Every structure is written in structure tokens, then in C-alpha cells.
Amino acid sequence: MSKLLVANWKMKLSKKDSIALAKKISSFWENIELQNTVLVSIAPSMPILSEVGNIILQKGIKLAAQDCSVKNNGAYTGETSAEILRECNCEYVILGHSERRKYQNETSELIAEKASLAYECNLTPIICVGETVQQRERGIMLNVLKEQLMVLLSLQKYVSRELIVAYEPVWAIGSGKVPTEKQIQEVVSYIRDVIQSEFSIANENLKILYGGSVNTKNCRDLLQIQGVGGLLIGGASLVYNSFVDILKSAFEIPETVV
Ligand code: PGA
Numbered sequence: 001m002s003k004l005l006v007a008n009w010k011m012k013l014s015k016k017d018s019i020a021l022a023k024k025i026s027s028f029w030e031n032i033e034l035q036n037t038v039l040v041s042i043a044p045s046m047p048i049l050s051e052v053g054n055i056i057l058q059k060g061i062k063l064a065a066q067d068c069s070v071k072n073n074g075a076y077t078g079e080t081s082a083e084i085l086r087e088c089n090c091e092y093v094i095l096g097h098s099e100r101r102k103y104q105n106e107t108s109e110l111i112a113e114k115a116s117l118a119y120e121c122n123l124t125p126i127i128c129v130g131e132t133v134q135q136r137e138r139g140i141m142l143n144v145l146k147e148q149l150m151v152l153l154s155l156q157k158y159v160s161r162e163l164i165v166a167y168e169p170v171w172a173i174g175s176g177k178v179p180t181e182k183q184i185q186e187v188v189s190y191i192r193d194v195i196q197s198e199f200s201i202a203n204e205n206l207k208i209l210y211g212g213s214v215n216t217k218n219c220r221d222l223l224q225i226q227g228v229g230g231l232l233i234g235g236a237s238l239v240y241n242s243f244v245d246i247l248k249s250a251f252e253i254p255e256t257v258v
Contacts, residue, residue, distance in 0.1 A: 001204060001207065001229060002036065002037055002038055002039050003037075003038050003039070003223060003229060003230045003231075003250045004038075004039045004040075004041065004164070004207060004209060004229060004230035004231075005038065005039070005040050005041070005230055005231050005233065005246060005247060005250055006040075006041045006042075006043060006064060006092070006094070006126065006166075006209065006230070006231070006232045006233065007025075007040075007041070007042045007043060007233055007237030007243060008043050008066065008094060008097075008211075008232055008233065008234050008237065009042065009043060009044050009045065009066075009237065009238060010066065010099070010234060011045060012238055013044070013045070013238060015045075015047075015048050015051075018044050018045065018048055018051075018052055019048070019051060019052065019055065021238070021240060022042065022044070022052045022055040022056050023055055024240045025040075025042070025056070025061065025240065025243060025244070026055050026056050026059040026061060027059075028244050028247070029056075029059050029060060029061055029247070030059040030060065032247075032251075034251060037251065038247065038250040038251060039062065039230070040060075040061045040062065040247060041061065041062040041063065041064045041091065041092055042056055042061060042062075042063065042064065042237075043063075043064035043065060043066045043092075043094055045066075046065065046066070046080055049063060049065060049085070049088045049090065050088050050089075053088060053089045053090075057089055062091040062092065063088070063089055063090045063091060063092075064090060064091065064092035064093065064094060064126070065080070065085045065088075065090045065092070065093045065094070065123075066093075066094050066097070067080075067093065067094065067095065067097075067100060067114075068080060068081060068082040068085055068093050068095070068114055068117065068118060068123075069081050069082070069114070069117075070110055070113050070114050070117065071117075072117055072120075072121070081117075081121075082114070082117045082118045082120070082121035082123055083121045085121070085123060086121045086122055086123055090123055091123065091124060092123060092124050092125070092126050092164070093114075093118050093123045093124075093125055093126065094125075094126045094128065094166075094232075095111050095114050095115055095118065095125045095126065095127050095128065096108070096111035096114075096127050096128045096129070096148070097128045097168070098128060098130055098168060098170045098173060099173075102170075108147060108148045108150075108151040109151050111127060111151070112151035112152055112154050112155060113154075115127055115152070115155055116154065116155055116158070119155065119158045119161055124161065124162050124163075124164060125163075125164065126164040126165075126166050126209070126232070127152065127163075127164065127165050127166065128165075128166045128168050128211070128232070129145055129148040129149060129165060129166070129167060129168070129191070130145075130148075130167060130168040130169045130170050130172075130173075130212070131144045131145060131169055131170065131171075132170045132171060133169075133170070133171035136169070136171070141187075142190060145187065145190065145191065145194070146194055149165070149191065149194050149195060149198075150194075150198065152195065152199060153198055153199055155199075156199060159199065159200060159201045159202075159205070160205070161205065162205050162206075162207065163195070163201055163205060163206050163207070164206075164207045164208075164209060164229075165191055165195070165206070165207075165208050165209070166208075166209040166210070166211050166232045167184070167187050167188060167191060167208060167209070167210055167211070168210075168211035168212045168232060169187075169212050171212075172211075172212025172213050173211070173212045173213070173234065174213065174234060174235060175212075175213055176213050177212075177213060178212060178213050178214075178218055178222075179212075181221065181225050184210055184222070184225050184228065185225055185226055185227060188208050188210070188225065188226075188227035188228060189226075189227055191208055192206065192208065192227060207229035207230060208227060208228065208229050209228070209229060209230045209231055209232045210222050210225070210228050210230075210231055210232070211231060211232030211233065211234070213235075214231050214232075214233045214234075214236055214246065215235075215236045215242065215246075216236065216241075216242050216245040216246060216249075219231065219236075219245070219246045219249045219250075220249045220252065223249060223250055230250075231246065233246060
């Protein structure tokens with residue numbers, strides 16, 4: 001299964017810097033011969049989706065959005081529908097990032113509703129889950145993850161489609177702290193078990209990404225962890241050299257490590 005590397009630019013780059021970075025990454029990527037063994041996607045800010053898309057799509061990089069509305073049409077000022085994202089040629093939409101759960105009070109149920117709309121509009125949702133440090137210390141991490149995952153049962157009718165779950169421990173995001181390999185492996189196999197026992201999705205339709213303080217030093221080890229199908233990268237995706245180093249590392253990983 002191809003590794004998927006997703007750059008989450010959050011709200012951190014200006015339009016000018018986004019375009020310049022998209023151009024540099026695209027020039028690097030178009031010279032890669034084995035493009036289809038690694039998938040790359042970039043999630044820029046909403047207003048520049050089309051502009052960034054025009055640069056990256058023709059070079060084989062996929063476009064992602066950082067969120068979508070829970071409604072598909074209507075009087076919802078400020079919202080962006082999954083349908084428009086598809087019209088802008090997005091392939092993926094990141095949903096339930098912990099920053100949205102925290103600052104927009106998004107619940108797991110709302111995220112599942114958004115995911116369902118995303119599927120209806122032919123987008124693949126990347127659903128983020130993860131525990132806070134307090135939840136981990138209190139020993140309730142697996143319960144929290146289960147609550148975040150169980151709502152996905154409402155997506156049962158889309159089992160023939162790809163489901164991407166990103167495990168992003170909240171305490172690892174932007175902190176420089178990364179769980180140990182054993183901790184990631186434990187969670188990733190738990191996520192797979194919960195989804196597969198409750199939700200009869202085929203193995204090849206489920207991809208689990210790791211996200212949280214991925215950098216050029218740890219990316220190789222992270223990509224080799226059993227069950228990790230790719231990375232969701234924040235800070236390190238904003239710097240050309242770091243992001244390209246991470247992309248290069250994905251080509252060094254034998255395809256059998258999924
Ligand atoms: P980070 O962000 O790589 O800067 O920790 C990851 C994310 O929030 O998706």
C-alpha cells in the first residue's frame with residue numbers, strides 16, 4: 001500500500017508564500033520517477049485552494065482541504081461545502097483535527113456527519129483522532145479513542161471506499177514531543193482493531209497516518225512502524241527542505257511495512 005504524506009499548512013502561510021512553496025515542491029515532485037509508490041497531498045488555506053491546485057495537480061500532488069461544512073448548501077455564512085471542495089479538485093478533506101475540536105468545539109458526531117457528506121461529494125475524509133496528555137496519564141486514552149472512532153459506524157455504507165484515520169496525540173502536535181514507537185504501534189493496532197471489528201472494512205481500504213511533531217529526523221522511524229500508512233505533517237511541511245527530506249524518506253521504506 002502506498003504511503004500517504006499530507007502537508008497541513010494550517011493558517012500559517014501567506015498567499016505569496018503558499019504559492020512559492022507549492023511551486024518548489026511541485027518542481028521537486030515532477031522529477032520523481034516512482035511517484036505512485038508514495039502519495040503526496042497539500043492542504044492550503046481555503047481561499048487559495050484553486051490556485052495551489054493549479055500548480056500541484058498537474059505534477060501529481062493531490063489537493064486537500066483542512067475542513068468542510070456539515071451542511072452542503074444553504075444560508076450558512078462563512079461555511080465551505082464539500083461539494084465546492086470537490087469542484088476545486090480536492091481529493092481529501094481533513095476532519096476533526098484537534099485544533100477544530102478545541103477551538104470550534106467540534107464533536108465526534110459532527111465530524112462523522114461531515115465525513116458522510118465528504119463521501120457523498122467524492123472526497124476522502126482524513127479523520128483525526130488523538131488523546132490529550134491528561135487523558136493518557138489518567139489511563140483513559142483507549143476509551144477516548146474508542147469514542148472518537150465509534151461514530152464512524154454511521155459511515156458503514158461507505159465501507160467500499162477508502163477510510164483514512166490520522167492518529168495525532170494532542171500533546172505531540174507542535175510540541176516537539178513524539179510518542180515512542182511502542183506507544184504509536186499500540187494505538188495504531190487498537191484503531192485498526194476497533195474499526196475492523198465494528199466496521200467490516202477491508203484492510204486495503206483503511207489507512208492510518210501518524211501526525212504530531214514529525215520532522216526530518218524522526219520521519220524514517222515513524223514510517224517504519226508497523227501499521228503506519230503515512231504521515232500528517234504540520235510545521236515541517238512549511239519548510240521546503242524539511243518537507244522534501246520527509247518525502248525522500250518515504251521512498252526508502254520497503255513497501256511491505258504498512
Ligand atoms: P505538527 O502538526 O507537525 O506541527 O506537530 C501536525 C498537525 O497538527 O497536523
